[in-house]
Amino acid sequence: MKGYHGKLLEIDLTNGNTTFREITDEYLKHFTGGASLAAILLYSRLDKDLDPFSSNAPIIFCTGPLTGFSPFSGRHVVAGKSPLTELWGETTMGGFFGVELKRFGIDALIITGKAPKPVYLSLKNGTIEIKDATHLWGKSTTETTFSIKNEIGKGTRVICIGPAGEKLVRFASIMDEGHRAAGRTGMGAVMGAKNLKGVAISGDKGLPEVADQRRLKELYSATLEKISANPGRELWHTYGTLMYTTQGYEIGDTPAKYFQEGVFPAFKISGESMLEKYDVKNEGCALCPVICGHRVRGVKMEYESVGALGSTCMIFDLDALLDATQVCNEMGLDTISAGVTVAFAMYLSEKGILKDKIQWGDGKACVSLLEKIALREEIGDLFAEGTMRAAMKLGIPSDEAANVKGLEVPMHDPRAFSMQAISYATSVRGACHMRSDYFTVDIAAAPIPELGITPSDRFEESEQKVKMMVVHQNVKEMWNAALICMLGIFDINDYCGFHTVVTGIETKPADISLYGERSYILKRLLNLKLGMTKDQERLPKVVTTPLKRGGTGGFSPNLEKTLQLYYKIRKIGDNGYPLKEKIEELGIDQFI
Amino acid sequence: MKAKVSLLALQFKDFVPPDGKTFEIDVPCGSRVCDVVNLLSERLSTNIGEFLMSKKVVLLFRNRALQYEKDADLEITDGENFIFITPLIGG
Structure with a gap:
């Protein structure tokens, strides 16, 4: 099919076998x-009894149909069974690796087995080598990236894990050139369990043929012109996601004090404060005409990190916040799960449940705990398990652990937008803000009028609103299949245009929703196969208890109501399974 | 009566200090949304209505993003919040 190589590479680290498959x-x-x-691709290989850390557990790196062909297409996904949720785990990352993977001549890379000692993979100019990484074990992500580049050559792109992945921290990340992170669901620990420190890649086969090269070239130029003329481009470039902190605060979207406080000095950790106080450098991903990434005082910063390691822990000292983020980036920890987990420790400390004193706002204590988590030392060993398991081990009610299905709640408070709450409850990977970032609709940042998704009262919980959310969730599923940057200035019509000229399949906005629905139902079936139950589709009380002050206005989402509507609209039965007619309608039954 | 205003849009950053973006203003009884917008436009010497019409800035009012062209004449009550944001998102 045009736009793809139609090929994947599978490497078994136990015996070193490599196989190309169609x-x-x-x-x-x-x-x-x-x-x-x-x-x-992984459906038949995953089951309830599979240990995500076993050698049988596969991990996949996959590109999208537009990877390398359109603006904002420099992303790839890493997926497998999550050690954090023990359900389907997927995490997408920007950077450069995805495009190189496609240039190497494959659409996907599957790694199985376990190397007898630490290794890294070198995929260069058609050759595949498993190289010794004993000397890199224990090194930070930046050190590892530089060392591998020195060994393999400068044109190589590198992804790697830090010490946290080696120590099997359940929310360990994978870093792309010390810049972009595949943070969520603990895929870094899956690499660590395989003794796989990193993957270096340099593609020389080039991109596959597309359906209409001439139209693609024209469309690319026209899209770049449109992006240049968009005033949002300059704002994104200057502030990136960091500009959201004060806006998020005012509407109650940015959490604080482990989701228990609505009033705090957000301006102290805002993007503007960072730009004013520090040297800030832009850093972009492949094929990005915006370049929204920012290194602040040398540390890669994003809004989610600011919220999780800043306000959620009540840390408003910028240097402390940057230090904490740097530890996460270098040790290879997901900043969201790490921040929420540290805040959980602070919450427990305040209650007198922890012997160790970790006080709100104590930046040094935060950094120290993060280091202990990454190395699984002392109390860090407990919190390296994430909030769900730490709560269970301490006998704390699950309602006090800020996660859904084990994945820590990100920095968009479910009390600020009713549909964000149901998105967290039903997302395919637990509490995730990128598998329907519905708040973007209600603040009129990214409505999709082509599919009837328009802004409305942010607390509304009507059937019509849930219908819009379901379609939005479908579209975001497709965005994660297409691997287009969600922050890109690239709407559904842009996507359809590129999909059509690359693949030759005429694509309309309604098709995007259909592709996304198929993807959602497939992953739901996979999660049910892995042991998910409907009871897990809930939010803990710590993130739903009404706040007495702040921008949420005391709102608490009525999930009981919206979930019933959601299941009805999605055609999901009492047992949590999609109805047979829905599975057949989507054509999934032929594949599983 | 009072209106609580939060000028968070990046386009207004040069007009308000980082820790003083939220403040109260006095408005006459019977004021409409556009009266608040005009009052702020005068104070900042910039046409906020134009930003709203072009959708470069969004006004969140009564928990929804206003369509200024349709909602400018909405009558307001004492103590209501006016949140001006740039419609860009956190990651």
Whole structure:
């Protein structure tokens, strides 16, 4: 099929075997790419009893249909069974690796087995080598990246884990050139369990053929012109996601004090404060005409990190916040799960449940705990398990652990937007703000009027609103299959245009929703196979208890109501399974 | 009566200090949304209505993003919040 190589590479680290396999057109037509293709490729290999840290557990790196062909397409997905949720785990990252993977001549890379000693993979100019990484074990992500580049050559792109992945911290991340992170669901620990420190890649095969090269070139130029003319481009470039902190605060979207406080000095940790106080450098991903990434005092910063390690821990000292983020980036920890977990420790300390004193706002204590978590030392060993397991071990009610299905709640408070609450409850990977970032609709930042998704009262919980959320969730599923940057200035019509000229399949906005629905239902079936129950689709009280002050206005989402509407609209039965007619309608039954 | 205003849009950053973006203003009884917008426009010497019409800035009012062209004449009550944001998102 045009736009794809129709090929994947599988490497077994136990015996060093490498195999190229075909990905059929039928798979590509139905599941398109990215996280959706990853789910169908791994569907038969994952089950409830599989230990995510066992050598049998596969990990997949997958590209999308537009990877390398359109603006904002420099992303790839890493997926497998999550050690944090023990359900389907997927995490997408920007950077440069994805485009190189496609240039190497494959659409996906599957790694199985376990190397007898630490190794890294070198995929360069058609050769595949498993190289010794004993000397890199224990090194930070930046040191590892530099060392591998020195060994393999400068044109190489590198992803790697830090010490946290080696120590099997359940929310360990994978870093792309010390810059972008595949943070969520603990895929860094899956690499660590395989003794796999990193992957270096340099593609020389080039991108696959597209359906209409001339139209692609024209469309690319026209899209770049449109992006240049968009005033949002300059704002994104200057502030990136950091500009959201004060806005998020005012509407109650940015959490504080482990989701228990609505009033705090947000301006102290705002993007503007950072720009004013520090040297800030822009850093972008492949094929990005915006370049929204920011290194502040040399530390890669994003809004989610500011919220999780800043306000959620009541840390408003910028240097302390930057130090904490740096530890996460270098040790290879997901900043969201790490920040929420540290805040959980502070909460427990305040209650007198922990012997160790970790006080709100104590930046040094935060950094120290993060280091202990990454190395699984002392109390860090407990919190390296994440909030769900730490709560269970301490006998704390699950309602006090800020996670859904084990994945820590990100920095968009579910009391600020009713549909964000249901998005967290039903997302395919637990509390995730990128598998329907519905708040972007209600603040009129990214509505999708082509599919009837328009801004409305942010606390509304009507059937019509849930219907819009379901379609939005479908579109975001497709975005994670397509692997287009969600922050890109690239709307659904842009996507359809590129999908059409790259694959040759005429694509309309309604098709995007259909692709996304198929992806969502497939992953739901996979999660049910892995042991998920409907009871897990809930939010803990710590993130739903009404706040007495702040921008949420005392709102608490009525999940009981909206979930019933959601299941009805999605055609999900009492047992949590999609109805047979829905599975057949989407054509999933032919593949599983 | 009072209106609580939060000028958070990046386009207004040069007009308000980082820790003083939220403040109260006095408005006459019977004021409409556009009266608040005009009052602020005068104070900042910039046409906020134009920003709203072009959708470069969004006004969140009564928990929703206003469509200024349709909602400018909404009558307001004492103590209501006016949150001006740039419609860009956190990651």
